[in-house]
Structures are given as C-alpha cells and as structure tokens.
Amino acid sequence: MKSTWKLALGLASAITASTAVSNAAHAEDLTLCWAAWDPANALVELSKDFTKETGIGMKFEFVPWTNYADRFLNELNSHGKLCDLIIGDSQWIGGAAENGHYVKLNDFFDKEKISMDDFVPATVVGYSEWPKNTPNYWALPAMGDVVGWTYRKDWFSRPELQKEFKEKYGWDLAPPTTFDQLKQIAEFFQKRQIDGKTVYGASIYTERGSEGITMGAMDVLYSYGFQYENPKKPYEMEGFVNSEKSAKGLEFYKALYDCCTPPGASNSYMGEGVDAFKSGQVAMHMNFAFTWPGLQKDENVGGDKIGYFVNPKGPDGDQFAQLGGQGISVVSYSDKQESALKYIKWFANKDVQAKWWSLGGYSCLNSVVKDPKFPSSQPYAQAFLDSMAIVKDFWAEPSYAPLLQASQKRFHDYVVAGQGSAKDALDGLVKDWTQIFQDDGKM
Amino acid sequence: MLNRTADNVARATPEPLAKKIRGISDKGLAWLFISPTILLLLAINIFPLFWAIYLSFTNYRANRPNEVVKNLGLANYRRILGDQDVWIAMQTTAHFVFWTILLQTVIGFTLAWLIDRKFRGHAFWTTIILVPMMLSPAVVGNFWRFLYEPQIGLFSYVISFVTGIPPTNVQMLSNVELAPWAIIIVDTWMWTPYVMLICLAGLRSIPEYIYEAAEVDRASNWRQFWSITLPMALPFIMLAVLFRGIENFKMFDMVNLLTGGGPGSTTEVASITLKRQAFESWRTGYSSAFAIILFVAVFGLANIYVKALNKVKQR
Numbered sequence: 102m103k104s105t106w107k108l109a110l111g112l113a114s115a116i117t118a119s120t121a122v123s124n125a126a127h128a129e130d131l132t133l134c135w136a137a138w139d140p141a142n143a144l145v146e147l148s149k150d151f152t153k154e155t156g157i158g159m160k161f162e163f164v165p166w167t168n169y170a171d172r173f174l175n176e177l178n179s180h181g182k183l184c185d186l187i188i189g190d191s192q193w194i195g196g197a198a199e200n201g202h203y204v205k206l207n208d209f210f211d212k213e214k215i216s217m218d219d220f221v222p223a224t225v226v227g228y229s230e231w232p233k234n235t236p237n238y239w240a241l242p243a244m245g246d247v248v249g250w251t252y253r254k255d256w257f258s259r260p261e262l263q264k265e266f267k268e269k270y271g272w273d274l275a276p277p278t279t280f281d282q283l284k285q286i287a288e289f290f291q292k293r294q295i296d297g298k299t300v301y302g303a304s305i306y307t308e309r310g311s312e313g314i315t316m317g318a319m320d321v322l323y324s325y326g327f328q329y330e331n332p333k334k335p336y337e338m339e340g341f342v343n344s345e346k347s348a349k350g351l352e353f354y355k356a357l358y359d360c361c362t363p364p365g366a367s368n369s370y371m372g373e374g375v376d377a378f379k380s381g382q383v384a385m386h387m388n389f390a391f392t393w394p395g396l397q398k399d400e401n402v403g404g405d406k407i408g409y410f411v412n413p414k415g416p417d418g419d420q421f422a423q424l425g426g427q428g429i430s431v432v433s434y435s436d437k438q439e440s441a442l443k444y445i446k447w448f449a450n451k452d453v454q455a456k457w458w459s460l461g462g463y464s465c466l467n468s469v470v471k472d473p474k475f476p477s478s479q480p481y482a483q484a485f486l487d488s489m490a491i492v493k494d495f496w497a498e499p500s501y502a503p504l505l506q507a508s509q510k511r512f513h514d515y516v517v518a519g520q521g522s523a524k525d526a527l528d529g530l531v532k533d534w535t536q537i538f539q540d541d542g543k544m
Numbered sequence: 545m546l547n548r549t550a551d552n553v554a555r556a557t558p559e560p561l562a563k564k565i566r567g568i569s570d571k572g573l574a575w576l577f578i579s580p581t582i583l584l585l586l587a588i589n590i591f592p593l594f595w596a597i598y599l600s601f602t603n604y605r606a607n608r609p610n611e612v613v614k615n616l617g618l619a620n621y622r623r624i625l626g627d628q629d630v631w632i633a634m635q636t637t638a639h640f641v642f643w644t645i646l647l648q649t650v651i652g653f654t655l656a657w658l659i660d661r662k663f664r665g666h667a668f669w670t671t672i673i674l675v676p677m678m679l680s681p682a683v684v685g686n687f688w689r690f691l692y693e694p695q696i697g698l699f700s701y702v703i704s705f706v707t708g709i710p711p712t713n714v715q716m717l718s719n720v721e722l723a724p725w726a727i728i729i730v731d732t733w734m735w736t737p738y739v740m741l742i743c744l745a746g747l748r749s750i751p752e753y754i755y756e757a758a759e760v761d762r763a764s765n766w767r768q769f770w771s772i773t774l775p776m777a778l779p780f781i782m783l784a785v786l787f788r789g790i791e792n793f794k795m796f797d798m799v800n801l802l803t804g805g806g807p808g809s810t811t812e813v814a815s816i817t818l819k820r821q822a823f824e825s826w827r828t829g830y831s832s833a834f835a836i837i838l839f840v841a842v843f844g845l846a847n848i849y850v851k852a853l854n855k856v857k858q859r
Binding site for chain 2: 171174178180196200201299309310363364365366367368499502503506510513514515517518519520540
C-alpha cells in the first residue's frame with residue numbers, strides 16, 4: 102500500500118513538474134502573425150535559427166490572403182494578445198500607428214544601432230514610416246515585394262512565332278518595354294493554338310473582394326500619369342486622380358482585360374494568376390514578385406521556360422510599379438515585447454537577411470540587394486531590383502480600407518462590368534475619396 | 545377500492561417543490577428556471593439590437609476605438625436613403641427575391657403535387673430531391689463555381705452542347721447579363737426541395753373525402769385542382785413563400801461564394817453592401833443605420849404578409 106502511495110505521489114510530482122517546465126517554455130514562445138503564402142514557410146525555416154540562438158520558441162499564425170486583413174485588423178482593433186509580432190500590410194501602417202497598435206521603434210533602433218539607411222529607401226517609406234517621409238518608424242522592412250510580370254520564354258523564342266510576330270507588328274517578339282507592346286504581344290497570343298492547346302494573352306488582376314483590381318489597375322495608371330493628390334496641396338485630387346492621362350490608363354486596362362485575358366477571368370488575383378500561368382494558359386502573367394521563386398521551381402513552366410520583366414513604361418515614358426510587401430512590427434498589446442524586440446534585432450542582422458533571401462524571402466537590406474552577386478543569384482533577382490526602384494504605393498492613411506473599397510468598386514464597375522466610361526469611374530472615385538477625407542476631418 | 549387507489553396516488557404525488565424551498569413560489573421558481581434563457585436572449589439579441597440603434601446615430605468606427613464618438617442625429621439615415629448605390633443594391637435584392645421565390649414556388653409545388661401521386665418509388669425520389677437542401681451552402685457555392693467555369697465547367701459544356709455556343713463563351717459568372725441568373729439558378733436548385741416539403745405537407749393535409757365528394761359530383765381533375773387542391777394548399781404555399789422571402793432578402797453566402805457581388809456591382813445585394821460597409825470599410829455607425837433600415841423593411845413586409853396569410857387561413 103505504501104509503495105502504491107509513493108508511486109502515485111511520484112507520478113503526480115512528475116506531472117506537475119513537467120507541466121511547470123512546459124508552461125515556462127511556452128511563456129517564452131513568441132507568436133508571429135502573417136499571411137499564409139510561400140514566404141511564410143521560408144520564415145518558419147529561418148526562425149529556427151532564432152530559437153537555436155536565444156531559446157525563445159516561435160509559433161506562427163498564418164491566415165490566407167483573402168481573410169488576412171479582416172482577421173488581423175480585427176485582432177488589432179480588439180487589442181488582442183494573439184500576435185506578439187505581426188507582418189502587417191504596407192497600407193495598414195497609418196492606422197496601426199495612429200491607433201496605437203504598433204510599438205514605435207525609434208528608440209529601439211537607436212539603442213541597437215539599427216539604421217534605416219541600411220534598407221532600400223522605398224521599403225522604409227512604404228513599410229516603416231508614418232507619417233510618410235518622416236523619421237517615425239513603426240516597423241522594420243521585412244519582405245520586399247512589387248508587381249512585375251512573368252512570360253513564357255519558351256514560347257517567345259519559337260522561330261515560327263517570332264517570324265509571324267515580326268511580320269505582323271514589325272518588331273522582334275521580346276519582353277515588352279511599353280504597355281502598347283505588351284498589348285500587342287497579348288493580342289498575338291490570345292486564342293492561339295500552342296502544342297494543341299488554346300492559350301491566352303495575359304493574366305491580370307481583376308479581383309473585386311479585397312484589393313486585386315486596384316493593385317492591377319494602379320500598376321498601369323501610375324505609368325500613364327495618375328497621381329493620388331496635388332503634390333503641392335495634400336488631399337486635393339481633382340485633376341490628378343481623374344486627369345485625362347489617368348482615364349487613358351484605365352481605358353488601357355479595360356482594353357487589355359477585354360482583348361487578352363482567359364475566359365471567365367473576372368475575379369482573378371494572386372492565386373488565380375499563378376494557376377493560369379502554371380497550367381500553361383497564358384503567355385504573360387502580372388503578379389507580385391513573391392510568386393516568382395515558386396514559379397521558377399515549377400516543373401512545367403519554370404526553369405528555362407520562364408522569364409521576368411519589369412512593369413512596362415507608359416505613353417510618356419514614365420515607369421512605375423505597384424509596391425507590395427510588408428514590415429515587421431511589435432504589437433503594443435503583447436506581454437512579450439522584450440522578446441519580440443529581440444526577434445526584430447536578430448532579423449535585422451546582415452547574415453540572417455542573406456539567408457532570408459536564399460530561402461525565398463525578399464530582403465530589403467541594402468547589403469543583400471546591393472551585393473554584386475545579387476543580380477545573378479536568381480533568374481528573377483534583376484527584375485526584382487529594377488522593379489523595386491520604381492515603386493509607388495496606395496494610400497496608407499488610417500482610412501485606407503474605405504479608400505480601397507471605393508477604388509475596388511469604381512474600377513470593377515468599369516473594367517469588368519463595362520459600366521460608364523473611365524472618366525466617370527475616376528470622377529466617382531474623386532467623389533468617394535473626398536467624402537472619406539472629409540469624414541476624417543482632413544479636408 | 546377506488547378511493548384507496550386515489551389516496552395512494554395523492555400520497556405519492558410530491559408536494560409542490562416550491563413549498564420545500566422556503567420563500568419561493570411556483571411562479572418564482574418558474575422565473576428562476578427561464579431566467580438564464582431570458583438573460584441569454586437579452587445579451588445576444590435584444591442588447592445588440594438597441595446598441596446598433598444607438599450606433600446608427602453616431603460616427604463610430606470599430607477600427608478606431610480611441611476616436612471620439614460624435615452624435616450625428618439622422619445623418620447616417622439621410623445619407624443611406626440618398627445613396628444611389630444603396631438603392632441599386634436594394635433593386636438587385638428585390639430582383640433576386642422575386643425570381644427565386646417565383647421559380648421555387650412553381651417548381652416546388654409541381655414536384656410536391658407529383659410526389660403526392662404516390663407512384664412506385666416515390667419515397668426514393670423524394671429523398672433524392674431533398675439532397676441539395678441538405679448540403680452546406682459553402683459546398684454548393686464552390687462546386688457550382690466549378691460547374692460554371694467556362695473552360696472546364698460541366699454547365700458550360702451542356703449549354704454548348706444544346707445551343708452550339710462555344711463553352712468558353714458561356715461565362716455565367718463573368719457576364720453582366722448572366723451572373724444574376726447564375727445565382728438564381730443555384731438558389732432555386734438548392735431550396736426548391738424545401739418549398740416542395742412544405743407544399744407536400746399541405747397536399748397531404750387535404751382530407752381524401754373532399755376529393756371523393758368531387759368525384760361523385762363528376763368534377764374534372766382540372767376542376768378538382770383549382771377548386772380543392774390549390775385553395776387548400778394555399779396557406780402552406782404562402783408560408784413557404786414567407787420563409788424563402790425572409791431568407792432570400794438577407795441572401796449572402798451564395799452571392800459571396802459565386803460572384804462576390806460582381807461583375808462590377810451587378811450582383812451586389814443589400815447584405816453584401818452591408819458587409820462591405822461594416823467589415824471592410826469599418827463604417828460601423830453607417831452600417832448600423834443600414835442594418836436597421838433593412839430590419840424595418842423586412843419586419844414591415846413580413847407583418848403585412850402574415851396578416852394576408854391569416855386572412856387566407858380564415859377563409
């Protein structure tokens with residue numbers, strides 16, 4: 102009987118002790134919140150080194166892009182403690198800073214000698230600063246991203262297609278440098294039979310629900326002369342958003358959608374674009390650069406079959422590309438801010454950033470992207486570098502969500518549903534955005 | 545003997561429980577038992593309703609909890625009622641409600657009438673017909689999206705086979721003209737069995753002797769249908785219309801899964817507009833006002849309809 106009691110007591114003590122140890126270990130665990138996509142898997146791999154170095158465990162909360170904003174903005178707005186670290190979208194920075202969701206990092210950067218001059222300037226402005234172009238930092242640039250294009254190098258290099266194209270358009274079939282050229286190539290491939298299969302010109306963003314069509318249309322509009330506001334008078338949009346050049350850009354985007362996209366591509370975003378390219382449906386494919394490592398590795402369309410090019414120039418020679426990507430921030434409601442800051446310090450390290458790039462993440466650190474070996478390190482590295490040099494981003498105001506919803510509606514109504522004219526759509530957008538800024542007391 | 549049994553029963557019957565618990569009457573005890581339910585109802589139904597009414601008069605935004613909340617009076621209501629997009633969404637909703645109810649009622653009643661003939665294997669066919677209703681809307685939405693796919697979808701191939709139009713030209717979800725009908729078809733496919741069930745209950749409730757009397761009077765089948773079947777099943781049909789009307793007025797899942805409100809805003813029903821304002825644009829005060837307007841509209845229409853239903857039942 103005595104021995105039974107001893108055994109029971111021993112077991113109970115062992116269980117209690119193991120629970121205590123386990124709780125202590127969990128108390129140190131950090132939770133990092135991000136979107137569920139390829140770079141997130143690379144980050145999981147990378148973060149194992151952090152755990153090895155510091156003993157701090159890492160947990161991850163990844164949410165698909167379609168629910169990413171809803172899920173995490175809800176979490177931040179409700180002051181939730183789920184995320185200690187968050188890789189939030191670039192447009193969230195204004196709202197997150199003004200509503201106190203993110204920890205301001207200036208003092209930490211000064212103390213740890215992390216200089217924003219060491220990062221690609223566009224990513225610092227896009228992912229870290231609020232207000233823009235002021236030295237107030239709320240995030241460390243984590244994942245550089247930009248909209249660019251992939252094309253079927255193997256199709257472009259077929260002699261019979263090259264010959265036919267030259268006869269028809271008078272120039273060599275090659276990656277386009279202007280939007281007019283892009284449309285000609287897309288028209289050339291539209292409904293063409295290649296290897297017994299009907300293929301189409303291009304996959305572009307047309308998604309209605311979140312941000313798709315805005316990201317796609319803006320990618321064209323910027324190079325046509327669209328501006329968000331009067332550079333000399335903030336929030337004055339009349340004549341800038343709805344300028345004649347902007348209208349021409351939107352008309353071009355609609356023409357590209359009407360002439361050269363696969364049937365039924367009226368609600369396409371990142372995933373649908375990748376599917377269209379991977380399945381060999383399209384000759385060209387607009388998408389964020391994060392998709393490139395996966396496509397490069399693809400057995401059917403990757404390797405020597407794929408090429409990359411920067412967003413083409415507009416009619417006046419202007420060339421811009423839509424910024425994507427995110428910075429990493431410490432959530433101000435976290436109880437583990439000290440450990441979270443340790444992660445940021447570790448992540449800013451040069452060697453960690455080099456490994457981040459090698460695993461499939463897009464580093465924003467100058468020492469990585471300006472390394473002479475960088476352009477040849479991956480087939481898409483040069484296109485990424487060139488694209489990052491010409492980026493522009495959507496509003497990052499606290500009201501970015503209604504601003505985005507307004508452009509989603511106006512662009513989709515015109516481009517996909519064919520309602521009204523481009524000028525009507527942009528005039529309507531000026532009206533919507535003006536109302537939003539007036540509600541915010543900014544006008 | 546009888547008296548003894550009665551005494552035994554009386555002795556075995558427990559005293560009212562309330563007498564055992566000092567100070568609580570039977571009525572008090574009843575309240576004690578139902579109070580958790582009432583509290584729950586107040587917490588999750590009544591309080592949010594009143595809270596939404598309060599928010600509808602403010603500029604509150606759920607994503608900016610630190611901002612000062614201003615009282616706007618009736619400004620949100622005025623803005624909604626003057627917003628052309630809201631009226632377009634209401635028209636789209638009305639279009640869906642009308643066509644789905646019409647198709648579901650006609651097809652549902654016809655199916656119920658056929659099933660009521662009690663032919664061989666009718667039980668099996670009843671089960672088969674009920675299958676769509678048993679599926680999750682998420683599943684239905686996703687597989688119909690594939691069926692409608694212009695390049696690989698079965699629906700497009702069937703239409704192509706019948707009409708000769710190339711399947712890639714049958715763009716049910718991308719075409720402005722076809723997209724609303726794509727949703728109506730799916731909703732009708734899924735919910736007609738529900739209408740059929742209610743109608744079948746109505747048909748089975750008609751006493752057989754009425755038909756026997758009609759037979760004696762040599763009434764034709766057509767005459768029996770118009771004079772007996774339809775009038776006696778009418779309250780059930782009206783009930784089915786009421787249920788489907790309320791459901792389809794707030795239709796969200798199928799539209800969201802199939803078109804997301806697109807192409808453009810062609811299929812943007814009121815509930816999609818409401819969701820966008822509330823959870824994407826975070827205009828909580830504005831969307832609360834919109835929700836109240838929708839609630840009043842549905843409540844008002846349902847009340848008028850129920851009165852009409854009662855009149856039909858009393859006839």
